Amino acid sequence: MKKDIYRERLDAPLNENVVNFISSIKDDLWIAEEDIIGTEAHNIMLYEQKILTKNEIKEILSSLENIRKNLVNGKLKINNDFEDIHPFIEKCVIDEIGIDIGGKLHTGRSRNDQVSVDIRLKIRNELNELSEKLIGFIEVLLNLSQKTIKAYVPLYTHFQRGQLGVFAHYINNYISQIIRSLERIEEVYNRINKSPLGACAIGGTSINIERTRTAELLGFDGIIENSIDAISSRDYIYEVLMVNSLISLQFSRIAEDLLIWSTKEFQFIDLDEQYCSVSSVMPHKKNPDTLELIRSKTAKIISDHFSASMIIKAIPSGYFKDFQELKPLLKNSFDTLFSIIEIFSGIFKTIKINEVNMIKTIDESYILALEIAESLVHLFNIPFRLSHKIVGNLVKESSNPKDIMDKEKIESLIKKIYKQKIDLPPNFIQNIQNLEKCLENRISQGSPSISEVKKTIKVLDKQREAFNNKHIKRVEKIKDATLQREAIIKRLIS
Amino acid sequence: MKKDIYRERLDAPLNENVVNFISSIKDDLWIAEEDIIGTEAHNIMLYEQKILTKNEIKEILSSLENIRKNLVNGKLKINNDFEDIHPFIEKCVIDEIGIDIGGKLHTGRSRNDQVSVDIRLKIRNELNELSEKLIGFIEVLLNLSQKTIKAYVPLYTHFQRGQLGVFAHYINNYISQIIRSLERIEEVYNRINKSPLGACAIGGTSINIERTRTAELLGFDGIIENSIDAISSRDYIYEVLMVNSLISLQFSRIAEDLLIWSTKEFQFIDLDEQYCSVSSVMPHKKNPDTLELIRSKTAKIISDHFSASMIIKAIPSGYFKDFQELKPLLKNSFDTLFSIIEIFSGIFKTIKINEVNMIKTIDESYILALEIAESLVHLFNIPFRLSHKIVGNLVKESSNPKDIMDKEKIESLIKKIYKQKIDLPPNFIQNIQNLEKCLENRISQGSPSISEVKKTIKVLDKQREAFNNKHIKRVEKIKDATLQREAIIKRLIS
């Protein structure tokens, strides 16, 4: 199979090392089906524009459908000697139906707009899959949140115990972040879902093509107008990688939480054994390897983003082969993210929350200190900075957390610092020590009080549903375009 | 001035080295006014919630307004011994009006939500300034585009001459990219313009605050609900840095174009001398230093983005001091971008386009080869792959570009490759060589034909206007909130 179908202007073929070096054909399998679909849409348009005859379009579409089916079935034998997928598929068609018709396939376009259309089609699907998986993950998290509304836990800042909270509050925090990323996915999707097809090499074509028609056939929301922009800009890849990076950043932080909480020293959670590994030598070990790999694999996704920055930044306007290296970055970014969501979903479905340990930690901590300080503000209108000072001194003088639950000490410090004699109500300490009441008093919006947490869960669930609806619409628009194309193809082939 | 107003729980003060190491007070000047504004809004709300008396709010607001005015006038003496701006301003108030009232300033909030509100207020302004500058830059570019609609130039791919185009087409390409970034700015703005205030340390407060009220007073579109999310997430910083990175990427590529075009070998453009430097030793040099610095300063912006990735990724949920290092990254990112836009605007206002050289380059090139190939498709329905082969061979056999403008050679190659005898029309070559006609024939949407370029300019100008209108609305919403606050303050102070 002659691989160099474009190479008429040169005498020497690429030598073998060079083919290995420049060929992207293995990576191109990722976009092979998209390539065929794009070619079909382009040729349907050529036919509608009377550039192809009825017979020509029949032959071309039949051949492309053949190749597509073999590709899907895994029967297509890829020839690694080709530079990339585009000439390979063109050559397959030509071999099947002859140059007289097959040679018209590539009329009015170039590999430069073609590869960009392929990648946009692919990204579109990947973003939809990402949405779907994230929405599924949110369901898992919401479920866990429901179950842990009353699971008291210390909330940490600086790795130090801060305020009283409930476990569900942490989970809702995760969900809120994912919700914002769903929003970003949608925005990026809308910007990307434009067709560059017909920009040709860089400056358009004198062939009477109709760019909006191919856009419509492929389910795009419009076209990328300027032909240089269409073949030269890679912001669409950059911002997809960025969204994936941002999600990775959030996921890495979640993994970090779980790693800490599953140390024996914290022991707030137990990972299910199926997510843990063991040691080849230390018989007692149960290691959270999955979480560690989430941490490092997300680093890879983020640095892939950096790699893309470096590649894109280096080049002037126009198409350059440098772009080819962006494709495997995209693929890796999505594949890794998908597998992480899967693992995370499994982990959160099977995780065990150790409420006993969490309560024990609360009991051994000073996390009710702020409750005391704010109570002094409520009850006696002591300026917060002074009540903070009073409790600060209370803590300083204590040798363990129990010591600060001492009405007399507090009264004496009030006197010393606030310069007033105040009698605390008899049940002052009991009220503070009542965890349920403590949280109930936390009336600010978005706090971990039971009622706020419940409210938040409802809000998050609604947001999840809204994004799911938008997701479904996007998927349906693609499906509609596919059905339209299939109907046309069926009609033209038969 | 006692700097450690929170430090009651500890005996030892920070030692001096440590203060130098951890203090962010110099960087905090960037958000100092925002800090005061946020505190004013919070305290107005405390008054409205009856947590402060009429007299207390009067004293507090008077003092804050004093400090704010001194800050704006440059009279405020910052004390570098403070850890950061927050205790410094609280201490200024306390020193002025006493602890009994001043000590109530910080009721129901924490530095953790406060710093996030400050940065969001600041970013909001910076994003608006960025929009404004970009819109101004688009005007400069549109103006240049108008003037170069008929300036023929080769369009390059792979640094090699590709197709005929006009200079305006390159400029429109730049504008299209900036338009998309304006879209991103808007999206990010909407997501960021939410208030975290009232999330307190991490778990809310038992003080009866009203978070939506402070949000309203500060012109936010709503609140960040979950209190952990509000103080712990930094996606809002990450995505701002990302938008700036993406713009930087685009700008670096523009600089690269100009650098190449201003070599003596290309000489398509002349930079105005005021944007060029000279050599200390080579008397003849005129160097495009500004462009080179745009290239390297954008690298800085991009790597600041990755610095932020690394910082944020490392930490679990909760507030950590690591975040402090994000502020200077943001500041540098915006400042550098602003100066680049200014320089670029100046460059494009004063740039000289050398149409003579550009035409000369076209004449010495093969860039009309595709025109020949497509003409063979038009006129004789030769399959494109064969007409590509015919012209490929034509180029191979030529020793200079003129050689391919040879009717007989083409006819003979058609015969050899297409196996048919075809007589080209007598004016075939003249038609090809007529640059005006060539472009006129480029009928695909978004091509560099004069009519398409003109159409595009109109579209781009409309988009510019639409973004400008949105920009104005955002600015006005902030202004309205400011006026509302000022009226309240005036009323409460008097």
Next chain:
Amino acid sequence: MKKDIYRERLDAPLNENVVNFISSIKDDLWIAEEDIIGTEAHNIMLYEQKILTKNEIKEILSSLENIRKNLVNGKLKINNDFEDIHPFIEKCVIDEIGIDIGGKLHTGRSRNDQVSVDIRLKIRNELNELSEKLIGFIEVLLNLSQKTIKAYVPLYTHFQRGQLGVFAHYINNYISQIIRSLERIEEVYNRINKSPLGACAIGGTSINIERTRTAELLGFDGIIENSIDAISSRDYIYEVLMVNSLISLQFSRIAEDLLIWSTKEFQFIDLDEQYCSVSSVMPHKKNPDTLELIRSKTAKIISDHFSASMIIKAIPSGYFKDFQELKPLLKNSFDTLFSIIEIFSGIFKTIKINEVNMIKTIDESYILALEIAESLVHLFNIPFRLSHKIVGNLVKESSNPKDIMDKEKIESLIKKIYKQKIDLPPNFIQNIQNLEKCLENRISQGSPSISEVKKTIKVLDKQREAFNNKHIKRVEKIKDATLQREAIIKRLIS
């Protein structure tokens, strides 16, 4: 003061915005003294080569010495309108002694070689300071290591308790890493300590200069031969930033250890209060802010390294203004690293090790499991994979760590898994539970047995001393060159 002393070939001056954009003069203060020293050496050579007369060199050196003294005293008034430090100092000299002599200052060199010589001189000093500080830090660590040879601690892998060790073993691990970085510093130093001076703009000069002489006068070990290489390569900056990055990586990991160990849940260490911050709202908090800032500031150093990659990668051979942005990266990298070493030294000098908690953690752990397994290998030649299985099952069947210290259970598992009846010696369990003995048995080289730890401390101290000696030699070579120059200058001036 006319700032554009090179700008004869152009009409228009740089406009003010452009000067602000391109001027590096503020950053150049970092290398100002080096710039003068380099100029002095170059001019001494010009005199020795008879290019300057006795009187000329006298005037030039007097003027340069004046400027240098004012610089050191802080009296030199820098004019920010200059593009950079080089024309500024040349202009100072010309203003003082006139153009007829002062105009000869820059004979046979260019800013391109000059800036590279300045930066190399500066880096040289910074690397020496870095060595010195690291060696000092090692002393602090060795001291702590001495004190904690018998402080038992669990050694962790995967954040899970692994094997028994001593605290000193962790510290020695830190020292070993720093030792390797001292080695790298030395290697990089030797490669960098070469003179580019005399490479001129890019292609050398027809002035009869003697490059090896200026190299000698500046204490360099030789010259960078090829003139393009001398002005165009920036590997020397890249590899310095890389060494700093690598040290940062190690330091960040140390900070991470300390952060974990200073949680209330681990509580192996207490940071001295002077290295901790408090909360504006939670009265009980004591936060390890310094450690968190080490973690984020090291991220900055690492991303500065990548910023440099991006800047350098973008440019072809030759000098480009892009390089200018590398200087602040270098400065920040060293300054931050120096401050981190200082903070770390303070932290490790004042840190409190909680041996009680560490022992308690050991007691509550399974970390002696491997000891049991290896004992079965020793005593009864049970294949390790089986003894690992035996103890694995022992742990699985236990409900707390004490449970595995059960002779009969072990015997029964041996029987079940090894299929042999074995009687464990009566003191089997006691021997395992004796921590001192356990470590004593750890006879492999480099283990945390007391004797190995002691041996290692001695080895590390010797290595420290060896690097210190090399450090002193490097410093003395620079000093010798300085004395030689000063003697010449004194002679020529008088």
Next chain:
Amino acid sequence: MKKDIYRERLDAPLNENVVNFISSIKDDLWIAEEDIIGTEAHNIMLYEQKILTKNEIKEILSSLENIRKNLVNGKLKINNDFEDIHPFIEKCVIDEIGIDIGGKLHTGRSRNDQVSVDIRLKIRNELNELSEKLIGFIEVLLNLSQKTIKAYVPLYTHFQRGQLGVFAHYINNYISQIIRSLERIEEVYNRINKSPLGACAIGGTSINIERTRTAELLGFDGIIENSIDAISSRDYIYEVLMVNSLISLQFSRIAEDLLIWSTKEFQFIDLDEQYCSVSSVMPHKKNPDTLELIRSKTAKIISDHFSASMIIKAIPSGYFKDFQELKPLLKNSFDTLFSIIEIFSGIFKTIKINEVNMIKTIDESYILALEIAESLVHLFNIPFRLSHKIVGNLVKESSNPKDIMDKEKIESLIKKIYKQKIDLPPNFIQNIQNLEKCLENRISQGSPSISEVKKTIKVLDKQREAFNNKHIKRVEKIKDATLQREAIIKRLIS
């Protein structure tokens, strides 16, 4: 084949998704042979220490040799269900020779030290291969340099023509950079070539192993003492990636030079067609795709380095699974670099230098301006700053390069600026215009004068030879160790 041979302590196996997520077995093929070799050395030592009997070592070695041969022959069937290569090979041995002997294989070591020894063995070979390839590339470059000693070319700074030079001078610049990287490779090699084996999990072992013996058997130069350091530090991976990054940086800049020089506008070089690609649509294109891919693939290598930074930085002391992701980064870094060197070698072997165009460019340039200025210094002792001004004005007043070769204009400018009447010698202009003479006058060391270039070539060739000798020694030391091991194995097996 039971895959979980270590998993006795847990009930649940890893679920399938998790195995896919955490298994590195495919990546581990890269170190499979090293793993076996390391295991052989460890077991020989166990025998010598009398921990294994003669029969046991015979069985173990026979089995390992079997596996190794099957691996090399490609007959070994890897089971992807294993977590990684280490349990897989242990299980193969146990399956073959039974648990009673095979179960002793892993005595006194852990996967943690094992994987580090494997990677070090592998890196060692890769670094040697890298040296060899770079030395070969230098030969190609030296050959080209020899041929282009007299090929005049402008030397560029800021993309603008600077000084006259010869093409060989650029090539020598490349070689000098590669030489310094060979030095770095050597340094890193020496630091890496240490054995971590015997550090066991993290704290050594009570088995009576002899770490220095395994180090010797594997050709290491010593051991990594501290057991935590041995299993936890990854500076050795970081600095290898860094050296590869630095080489990539240099290579990318070389590619950038060639890309510019092969534009039609410069046309200093012609790439051989076998290194060029064509367009699917523009029949005339010949695109330097290989160079563009070098530019982007080097970006990948550099960002892999960043990825490693991010991964390593995130983790405290101890072994964490995160490390697993470093292996594919290393593999990709070396593989890509090897292919780039191969492509570059081919390109430079077949490149065509267009001396005619280069001379033409010189003729149309002002690059002799500095020659005029320096001549005025030589001949009339005019201060350089004034002669620079004179020639600056000369260029300003000229409308093309020929104009500055005007004796009278120069004389008049001298009078105007230097205020003296000077008669230039009659042959002044001819001397300047004589390119050969011009270069001859460039007497500074390392300049592109023919004699300096010739001298430099000799120096570079000697350096190449010296590094080659060191390379050979390193390879031989490994070979010696291999022979020693093979002899022992042969003896013990037979």
